Each structure stands twice: as C-alpha cells, then as structure tokens.
Amino acid sequence: MPDIDEPERPAARPLPGHIAAALAGAGGATDSAGQPWAGRSLTGEDAKIHNFEDDDGTADAGYLAAVAALREGRGDEAAVVASLATARVFIPIVAQLAEEAETGHGLHADKQADMALVTLKAADGRTALPVFTSAAALAAWHSGARPVAVYAARAALSAVAEGAELLVLDPGADVTFVVRRPGVWALAKQHGWIPSYNDPELAEEMGRATAHFAAIRSIELLPGRGVAASAADGSVVPGGGAGPELQVVLYLEDGLDAAGVQELVAGLQAEWSRNVLFGERVDSVEIKLRRAPD
The missing domain is CATH 3.30.70.1350 (Cation efflux protein, cytoplasmic domain)
Incomplete structure (x- = not known):
C-alpha cells in the first residue's frame, strides 16, 4: 500500500477561557496584578513602571541553556518552551504613519504616528509574532524597531490578541525557534506544554x-x-x-x-x-x- 502524506490543520477553535478572560481585562481600571491605576503617583515605589529596570538586554540564561541542550541532543523542545515560562523577551514595536499634514511651503510632514506591533506571515500563510531574547538580536533584525520588554507569557497573550498562531523567537539569528499554536496557548495560560x-x-x-x-x-x-x-x-x-x-x-x-x-x-x-x-x-x-x- 503506498504512503499518503496529507497535511492538515485542525479547524479554528474558540479561545480558551483563561486567555479570553485575560484579553477581556486588558486596558481596564487595574494593572495586570489587579492594582488600581487611580491615585498613583510618580514617586517612590509607584515610579517603578515595569519589572525590567535593571535589565542589561541579554538573553535569558535558562533559555540559552535549553536551546544548547536541544542542539546537543540532551534536551527537547518541550524544555525550551518550559524555559520561556519565566523568561523576559522583547517585542518589536515600530512607528506607523497615522496622519499626514501639508506645511505652509507645500511639503508633506508627519502629523501623527502610532506605534504598531510587528507581525509576520509564515510560509503556510498564518500570522506569526516575532519575539527576541535579547535587545541585540532585535536590533540586528530591525534597527528602527523599539524593544519592549515583557515576560514570554505576556508575549504569547499578545500573539493571541493579534490573531497570531506562532511565536517566532529570534528570526534571522543563529537559531530561530518557533513556538507552535498549542505551545503559545500554554504559555499564555501559564500552563505546561507537552508536544x-x-x-x-x-x-x-x-x-x-x-x-x-x-x-x-x-x-x-x-x-x-x-x-x-x-x-x-x-x-x-x-x-x-x-x-x-x-x-x-x-x-x-x-x-x-x-x-x-x-x-x-x-x-x-x-x-x-x-x-x-x-x-x-x-x-x-x-x-x-x-x-x-x-
């Protein structure tokens, strides 16, 4: 009997409840820890606007170790995804012209620009979110992109919000690692993932x-x-x-x-x-x- 090689992707599914709830709560009256924005000052502890103020921009050591083990046959891709559970990554943001104005000399100038999240198209047509483990890797990929530091779980949630099914770590680098849709959902829900x-x-x-x-x-x-x-x-x-x-x-x-x-x-x-x-x-x-x- 001859082989039949027939690729198929499962039909689209509703978002898991954990992800839908997290997305629904985005942009509300409280931050991700449930603390209200109202009444905050810009001094003391309130001045700490994110968790990465002392970040040197290098790749997470746990992720690098997991990738090295994978390449050497001592680890697997499940361990690489597990290492991302606590890793900081960078999402690239680029300026996008929103409105153009004409000057008194008839020249065109930017009147308003928005910051946009960068997405990619995978070979099969699906949307992918590029994510970088270091600031240097992002700069080498796109010199004009602004690096925004987030935990990988938050990057996965952003991917879901953008309709992206894949996370592409360090595109263009020595090793580009793709987290496929079930792994993206597991990261977003902060659950373990089994291939x-x-x-x-x-x-x-x-x-x-x-x-x-x-x-x-x-x-x-x-x-x-x-x-x-x-x-x-x-x-x-x-x-x-x-x-x-x-x-x-x-x-x-x-x-x-x-x-x-x-x-x-x-x-x-x-x-x-x-x-x-x-x-x-x-x-x-x-x-x-x-x-x-x-």
Whole structure:
C-alpha cells in the first residue's frame, strides 16, 4: 500500500477561557496584578513602571541553556518552551504613519504616528509574532524597531490578541525557534506544554476515534517532518520548526482500494476535528498509511 502524506490543520477553535478572560481585562481600571491605576503617583515605589529596570538586554540564561541542550541532543523542545515560562523577551514595536499634514511651503510632514506591533506571515500563510531574547538580536533584525520588554507569557497573550498562531523567537539569528499554536496557548495560560507526538492522553483519545473504522488495526504518533529546524550554519535542530508537528501512522488491513482509503481518511479526520482535545493540542498533522503486519 503506498504512503499518503496529507497535511492538515485542525479547524479554528474558540479561545480558551483563561486567555479570553485575560484579553477581556486588558486596558481596564487595574494593572495586570489587579492594582488600581487611580491615585498613583510618580514617586517612590509607584515610579517603578515595569519589572525590567535593571535589565542589561541579554538573553535569558535558562533559555540559552535549553536551546544548547536541544542542539546537543540532551534536551527537547518541550524544555525550551518550559524555559520561556519565566523568561523576559522583547517585542518589536515600530512607528506607523497615522496622519499626514501639508506645511505652509507645500511639503508633506508627519502629523501623527502610532506605534504598531510587528507581525509576520509564515510560509503556510498564518500570522506569526516575532519575539527576541535579547535587545541585540532585535536590533540586528530591525534597527528602527523599539524593544519592549515583557515576560514570554505576556508575549504569547499578545500573539493571541493579534490573531497570531506562532511565536517566532529570534528570526534571522543563529537559531530561530518557533513556538507552535498549542505551545503559545500554554504559555499564555501559564500552563505546561507537552508536544502532541509525546502526549499519551492525546494518543489515547485519537486511538479511541479509530475504533469506528474496522480497517484500522493500530495507530502510532510520531514527530512530524516539520518539528526540526535548521540553524544558520546548516545544522539540524531537533525542535522549534513551524510544522507539520504530528505524524499519524495508520496501520490498515489489506484489501482497501484507493476510494476506500480516501473515504476512511476523510472520516477519521472528521472525527478528530470534532474532538476538543485534538483541537487544543494539535497544531498540524500529516497522515501516513502502512499495511498492518500479518
């Protein structure tokens, strides 16, 4: 039986409650810690406007260690995402002309400019938010961008607010690491993240769906061909790729014709698309078909 390589992304899902609540509370009468803005002064402790006043702009040591372990085969991409839970990163902000005016000499000048969050388009058309682990990395990527220091969890929340499904760490650097949608949501909710190909609960749920298809003897979840990334020097990094992240191997009984295979795959994909756990934990999937061993 020939292989079928069929990438698919799960259908769009409503935002998880934690994220929706956090977004709904943005810009309200209190800060992110629940402290009211009213009555604040600009002296003493109130003068401390953010958590990074003594920041030297270098990359978080925990993140660098996790990436080094990944490249050397001592770690995995789950550990890299876990290191971001407490890491400071920089979001690039650029000036965007909002209104133009004409001077008395007939010249055009900027009358009003807004600061805009920078987003990117991934190869598959999805929106991605670039995030930088150091001020130097951001400056090398865009000399005119202003670095805004935030915790990575806040960057993930900003990505969700902008409709971005991916966080791209250090684009253009030696190692560019992509956090895919389930990892972005986990960071935004400040929860742990397990890659779909290592998720036993997901494997059980997806396997349960195959019970409706008698021709499927067994199922196996493996890392997809898009999990790995390439470093600037050409070496392969076993994590941080944009996807497909999950390879599903279906072992089928012999005797199915091409039409039967297509009908089976379409039916199984429909089953998975209705599954909430699949929608939350799988970013993109490719299906491989194998003949079940005798």
